[in-house]
Amino acid sequence: MKESRSMEVGSGSAAQGSQQVIVQQTALDGDKHKAVMVVDEDGNDETNILARVERNISVNQPSSHSINTGALWSRGHQCLGTRNTGNDEMELDSAAYPCFDMVMPRFARPKEGDSESSPNLYVANCGPAVGLQFDTIASAFSSFGEVKGVYAADESGARVIVSFLEPASAHSAFIALNGRPCPHLGGRSLHIRHSILQPPSSRGMASVPVSLNASDLNIPGLYLFHDFISAVEEEQLLQAVDTGSWISLSKRRVQHYGYKFCYDTRNVDTKQHLGALPSFVSFILERISLSPDIPEKLDLDQLTVNEYPPGVGLSPHIDTHSAFEGLIFSLSLAGPCIMEFRRYTAGSWVPKTASISDTEVENPNSCSEVSRKAIYLPPRSMLLLSGEARCAWHHYIPHHKIDKVNETMIRRGSRRVSFTFRKVCKIQALEK
Numbered sequence: 001m002k003e004s005r006s007m008e009v010g011s012g013s014a015a016q017g018s019q020q021v022i023v024q025q026t027a028l029d030g031d032k033h034k035a036v037m038v039v040d041e042d043g044n045d046e047t048n049i050l051a052r053v054e055r056n057i058s059v060n061q062p063s064s065h066s067i068n069t070g071a072l073w074s075r076g077h078q079c080l081g082t083r084n085t086g087n088d089e090m091e092l093d094s095a096a097y098p099c100f101d102m103v104m105p106r107f108a109r110p111k112e113g114d115s116e117s118s119p120n121l122y123v124a125n126c127g128p129a130v131g132l133q134f135d136t137i138a139s140a141f142s143s144f145g146e147v148k149g150v151y152a153a154d155e156s157g158a159r160v161i162v163s164f165l166e167p168a169s170a171h172s173a174f175i176a177l178n179g180r181p182c183p184h185l186g187g188r189s190l191h192i193r194h195s196i197l198q199p200p201s202s203r204g205m206a207s208v209p210v211s212l213n214a215s216d217l218n219i220p221g222l223y224l225f226h227d228f229i230s231a232v233e234e235e236q237l238l239q240a241v242d243t244g245s246w247i248s249l250s251k252r253r254v255q256h257y258g259y260k261f262c263y264d265t266r267n268v269d270t271k272q273h274l275g276a277l278p279s280f281v282s283f284i285l286e287r288i289s290l291s292p293d294i295p296e297k298l299d300l301d302q303l304t305v306n307e308y309p310p311g312v313g314l315s316p317h318i319d320t321h322s323a324f325e326g327l328i329f330s331l332s333l334a335g336p337c338i339m340e341f342r343r344y345t346a347g348s349w350v351p352k353t354a355s356i357s358d359t360e361v362e363n364p365n366s367c368s369e370v371s372r373k374a375i376y377l378p379p380r381s382m383l384l385l386s387g388e389a390r391c392a393w394h395h396y397i398p399h400h401k402i403d404k405v406n407e408t409m410i411r412r413g414s415r416r417v418s419f420t421f422r423k424v425c426k427i428q429a430l431e432k
């Protein structure tokens with residue numbers, strides 16, 4: 001098994017009815033790609049602006065292929081650096097906004113009592129989907145004060161954020177227009193509430209540079225083997241699990257082979273020995289055992305198959321020490337993702353009661369210092385966690401639909417399936 005440098009870029013087409021802005025990017029493979037920013041809703045009354053990558057689409061092609069315009073409108077181009085290309089598309093100034101998923105504004109409902117100090121309004125029943133263009137909206141609201149920008153609040157096209165320069169202007173507009181027909185907007189009744197722009201610090205941790213090879217991360221015991229299986233083998237593995245029966249967890253589906261993993265106790269249920277691992281993974285086990293990099297005989301006997309829909313990741317965790325022995329192998333199939341590694345140099349972690357993985361979950365609030373590293377996991381690659389990587393570093397899959405890998409936005413794909421192979425601790429298995 002040898003580490004190699006390769007990169008896959010997800011492809012996809014623009015969804016009908018979504019609000020998008022288009023920007024050209026050069027991918028790691030040198031191809032020109034078009035990154036389409038997509039305004040997406042992340043629950044909790046927050047707005048995320050994401051991006052996705054479309055392969056080999058020329059930037060100036062006419063926008064007949066379901067690309068909508070008017071994703072955002074910003075007075076004087078100050079807020080978002082957009083400009084109209086004259087062909088019905090908006091381009092982002094990527095020099096000014098090199099990491100646009102990180103710099104785009106993100107709004108949330110303010111805390112009780114804070115609302116009047118916010119210059120931003122969330123306005124429902126308003127937007128291109130109900131026949132109101134962004135400049136029309138900006139102009140209607142500008143009678144209350146200077147409008148800095150109008151943003152799509154989500155993909156509906158019927159909810160926007162109106163961002164004023166002054167909180168007082170936002171409040172006047174709120175008092176005058178909330179729940180009342182707006183004469184400048186065709187008599188439409190608007191549903192308005194105050195909204196705050198979240199500071200970057202409250203939007204989660206900043207991103208870390210993503211490596212393509214494990215050796216660049218300098219985490220002892222971490223290995224990534226690219227193209228560990230072929231595309232044909234990948235397809236066969238996916239078919240095999242798709243004919244099996246999935247167990248639905250809250251955000252993803254799983255299958256267990258060998259031993260069942262119990263999410264309540266975060267441990268293997270040694271009483272539920274499900275038999276040998278299925279024959280469709282025999283070639284993987286053989287390939288691992290033949291590897292000169294893995295001297296010991298492993299006898300891997302537990303397999304968890306995880307299926308992640310787009311945007312679903314995995315909380316930071318260390319796989320339960322008491323349940324599994326030293327080496328953990330994770331094969332990525334179907335879609336790519338990034339995996340982040342965190343090592344806490346102060347503070348502690350505690351198990352969470354309701355675990356979402358075969359894991360122990362940290363309490364990030366109890367930790368004060370953290371080293372973070374990230375690696376890109378392409379489909380068909382095999383990750384090996386051993387030694388320090390297995391025992392001292394938490395691993396984590398960010399809940400993203402798009403991953404930023406260096407300067408490239410990589411879409412996760414319609415799903416990512418992982419096969420995680422482990423060996424159940426002997427002491428536990430004997431208890432059976």
Ligand SMILES: O=C(O)CCC(=O)C(=O)O
Pocket residue numbers: 304306314319330331357358359395418420
């Ligand atoms: O999906 C993966 O690659 C990792 C899964 C994992 O870390 C786990 O199940 O503990």
Ligand SMILES: [Fe+2]
Pocket residue numbers: 317318319357358359395
């Ligand atoms: Fe894990």
